[in-house]
Amino acid sequence: MRKQRRFSLLVLVVLVGVLLASALVSAETVTLTLGSWRVDDVEQVNRLLDAFHKSHPDIRIRFNPTNPPDYNAVLRTQLTGGTGPDLMYVRSFKVGQDLFAEGYLEPLTGLEGLEENFSVGSRAAWSLNDVPFAVPFMAVSHGIYYNVDLFKKHNLEIPQTWEELLQVAETLKAAGVIPFSNGSKDEWDMNEIVFMNLLPNFIGGREARLEYETGEVPFNDAKMVSAFKALQDIAPYLPPGQEGVSYYDAQQLFLLGRAAMFFGGSWDVAFFVSSEPDFEWSVFATPAPEGRPTVVTFHPDAGLGLNSASPHKEAGLKFLTWLTTVEAAQILADEIPGFYPLNQTSITLQDKHANDFYALHEGKDVDARFVWPELQSGDPDGYLLTQTAALAVVKGSMTPEEAADYLQEGLETWFTPTQKFKK
Amino acid sequence: MAQAKRRFRKDHWFFFTIPALVIYVWFMAFPLFNSMRMSFYQGTGLIPTQFVGLQNYVELFTNPLFRDRLLGALKNTCILFAICMGIQNTLGLLFANILAGRLKGRSVFRTIIFLPATMSVLVTGFLWKLILNPHWGAVNQILVRFGLKQFEGYPWLGKPETAMIMVGLVTAWQWVGIPTMIFLAGFQGISEDVLEAASIDGASALQIFWKVKLPLLTPVIGLVAVMTFVGNFNAFDIVFAMTNARGAPEYSTDIMGTLFYRIGIAGQHPVAQPNMGVGASIATVIFFILFLGVSMWMYFRERGSRVQ
Numbered sequence: 001m002r003k004q005r006r007f008s009l010l011v012l013v014v015l016v017g018v019l020l021a022s023a024l025v026s027a028e029t030v031t032l033t034l035g036s037w038r039v040d041d042v043e044q045v046n047r048l049l050d051a052f053h054k055s056h057p058d059i060r061i062r063f064n065p066t067n068p069p070d071y072n073a074v075l076r077t078q079l080t081g082g083t084g085p086d087l088m089y090v091r092s093f094k095v096g097q098d099l100f101a102e103g104y105l106e107p108l109t110g111l112e113g114l115e116e117n118f119s120v121g122s123r124a125a126w127s128l129n130d131v132p133f134a135v136p137f138m139a140v141s142h143g144i145y146y147n148v149d150l151f152k153k154h155n156l157e158i159p160q161t162w163e164e165l166l167q168v169a170e171t172l173k174a175a176g177v178i179p180f181s182n183g184s185k186d187e188w189d190m191n192e193i194v195f196m197n198l199l200p201n202f203i204g205g206r207e208a209r210l211e212y213e214t215g216e217v218p219f220n221d222a223k224m225v226s227a228f229k230a231l232q233d234i235a236p237y238l239p240p241g242q243e244g245v246s247y248y249d250a251q252q253l254f255l256l257g258r259a260a261m262f263f264g265g266s267w268d269v270a271f272f273v274s275s276e277p278d279f280e281w282s283v284f285a286t287p288a289p290e291g292r293p294t295v296v297t298f299h300p301d302a303g304l305g306l307n308s309a310s311p312h313k314e315a316g317l318k319f320l321t322w323l324t325t326v327e328a329a330q331i332l333a334d335e336i337p338g339f340y341p342l343n344q345t346s347i348t349l350q351d352k353h354a355n356d357f358y359a360l361h362e363g364k365d366v367d368a369r370f371v372w373p374e375l376q377s378g379d380p381d382g383y384l385l386t387q388t389a390a391l392a393v394v395k396g397s398m399t400p401e402e403a404a405d406y407l408q409e410g411l412e413t414w415f416t417p418t419q420k421f422k423k
Numbered sequence: 424m425a426q427a428k429r430r431f432r433k434d435h436w437f438f439f440t441i442p443a444l445v446i447y448v449w450f451m452a453f454p455l456f457n458s459m460r461m462s463f464y465q466g467t468g469l470i471p472t473q474f475v476g477l478q479n480y481v482e483l484f485t486n487p488l489f490r491d492r493l494l495g496a497l498k499n500t501c502i503l504f505a506i507c508m509g510i511q512n513t514l515g516l517l518f519a520n521i522l523a524g525r526l527k528g529r530s531v532f533r534t535i536i537f538l539p540a541t542m543s544v545l546v547t548g549f550l551w552k553l554i555l556n557p558h559w560g561a562v563n564q565i566l567v568r569f570g571l572k573q574f575e576g577y578p579w580l581g582k583p584e585t586a587m588i589m590v591g592l593v594t595a596w597q598w599v600g601i602p603t604m605i606f607l608a609g610f611q612g613i614s615e616d617v618l619e620a621a622s623i624d625g626a627s628a629l630q631i632f633w634k635v636k637l638p639l640l641t642p643v644i645g646l647v648a649v650m651t652f653v654g655n656f657n658a659f660d661i662v663f664a665m666t667n668a669r670g671a672p673e674y675s676t677d678i679m680g681t682l683f684y685r686i687g688i689a690g691q692h693p694v695a696q697p698n699m700g701v702g703a704s705i706a707t708v709i710f711f712i713l714f715l716g717v718s719m720w721m722y723f724r725e726r727g728s729r730v731q
Contacts, residue, residue, distance in 0.1 A: 184672070187672070
């Protein structure tokens with residue numbers, strides 16, 4: 001009996017000791033959570049965080065991602081309820097701006113390294129009225145993947161203009177190869193990675209987009225019509241039964257060597273590399289029509305913001321400052337091929353394909369996906385309008401002119417700058 | 424005192440229902456009424472807080488953005504219901520009639536017919552998506568093999584004209600086992616005497632089916648119809664698995680379930696900001712449609728049994 005009591009006393013002492021010790025340790029290091037929608041990159045981001053922990057032993061950051069489609073809603077609920085993560089991935093433009101406007105994100109004016117290391121264009125994606133609210137983190141690029149072996153076999157060269165691209169497609173089709181593998185079963189891909197991929201080549205980059213957004217030109221001007229015309233151009237070169245070809249099918253048609261080209265994004269790189277197709281493949285920039293400069297859709301995707309209600313703001317700001325450094329950008333680039341750091345300092349990527357894709361936009365004008373910056377805050381939103389129009393043009397149920405009119409008329413219902421063109 | 428005790432004994436059956444009642448109220452009735460309450464609110468986040476009265480319903484029925492989708496979803500759900508009634512339940516009746524007879528290897532057929540119903544909808548959806556694929560799908564390859572060249576690369580799920588029919592047929596294929604089993608039980612419940620009497624009177628097998636079995640089976644048919652009706656108006660998974668939550672292509676497979684999911688839970692890609700209030704009002708509309716359908720069935724059943 002006595003022995004037992006002594007034993008329990010010992011256990012108690014040990015327990016209290018452990019508790020005290022852990023309390024002391026946690027007083028020294030602060031732990032922050034990092035919310036994200038990138039469930040696929042847990043290991044990679046943890047390695048990035050480890051590098052930060054090495055130089056900042058007093059701060060621990062725990063990566064805690066949510067299922068991508070639920071992220072916006074979950075994050076908002078957490079923030080409203082006061083249980084939001086200290087640091088979080090912030091979507092570019094509208095979604096992020098809404099959170100900032102409601103006061104959930106800390107303004108980052110004057111954050112060390114932010115202005116020096118990031119361009120106006122990439123900072124704008126996470127700013128509202130010139131106040132930055134997140135550090136630009138990752139971007140994705142768009143282009144056309146091609147089967148190098150098939151191009152060699154049919155004596156084809158990388159097309160430099162849109163007209164050449166169509167000739168290449170014609171040659172391939174005549175030889176019994178599917179020119180482009182993309183389809184419209186999943187709907188979003190025809191809009192997001194075909195139409196918005198080629199769009200800036202026909203209307204121009206950021207400057208041109210601003211003309212539409214400020215109401216200088218209507219959304220159904222000749223340039224927009226020519227972009228929809230481009231979709232009509234490629235429609236005959238899509239796989240037979242393209243209405244039933246999903247995004248995944250399109251990737252497979254390309255990987256099986258049955259289609260020679262695939263309109264895609266840099267995020268496909270990792271998947272294509274791991275699929276190890278038995279032919280050589282590479283990417284080229286979606287070419288502009290004769291006489292126009294090639295513009296690449298280089299889309300700012302994720303920023304990193306700080307919760308304005310976080311108890312560890314100081315530690316959070318330290319992390320965000322570290323993120324603006326070249327060191328962080330280099331680690332990110334090495335760890336997550338296909339998602340590019342937005343740091344202005346030129347970096348080299350270890351993955352050859354990711355590097356090839358990255359090189360496409362260097363020295364060229366770039367812009368975000370057309371509807372993201374301004375056209376998503378009303379109903380019907382620009383994304384849905386371009387999607388419906390693009391699908392209809394590819395299918396042949398709308399002419400390019402009708403598609404552009406449809407976009408203009410839809411936006412007229414709520415987008416004030418363009419309402420003066422109302423008929 | 425003794426009297427009170429007796430009364431307690433007489434009424435104490437009530438206490439046995441309490442556990443079930445608590446579970447039912449907490450997990451079924453309360454969420455149902457809470458969802459109806461939510462349809463009078465607006466706001467962002469998971470719990471809309473701003474009371475707007477009937478505004479969500481006004482939006483739903485007058486704003487063309489919502490109204491067109493609601494009418495489209497209603498139409499498509501009715502198509503789904505028609506296919507399930509016309510094909511799934513008719514086949515179920517036919518199979519049950521065959522299985523109730525003296526067929527060799529009955530249990531083998533019974534297993535085969537019921538097997539799809541045991542599979543996950545996501546699995547069936549995925550399998551049929553592959554089978555109907557324009558490039559590597561079996562359906563088109565078989566059709567082309569039989570000389571129907573026009574079906575080479577035909578996108579069954581990509582054309583608005585055929586997509587909903589395909590989804591309906593897959594649903595029918597998967598669930599045909601359920602009505603078969605219910606009808607089979609119904610057929611087995613018909614007394615041998617009646618059938619024997621009919622055949623002695625000189626009725627043919629067809630006449631027995633139409634004039635004897637079918638009328639006796641009416642209550643079961645009603646039950647199956649109501650089950651199909653409820654199932655179709657709550658369906659979501661098969662469309663989600665085979666096309667997508669937007670009811671691609673061109674909203675031709677958009678049913679009540681996907682419409683509710685898109686507006687109330689997931690939001691539209693890529694902003695993905697759900698509108699809980701309007702979503703809840705759609706859920707309430709679905710509830711009233713189901714309520715109306717089931718009430719009608721119960722009314723006719725009551726009347727039918729009274730006549731008998």
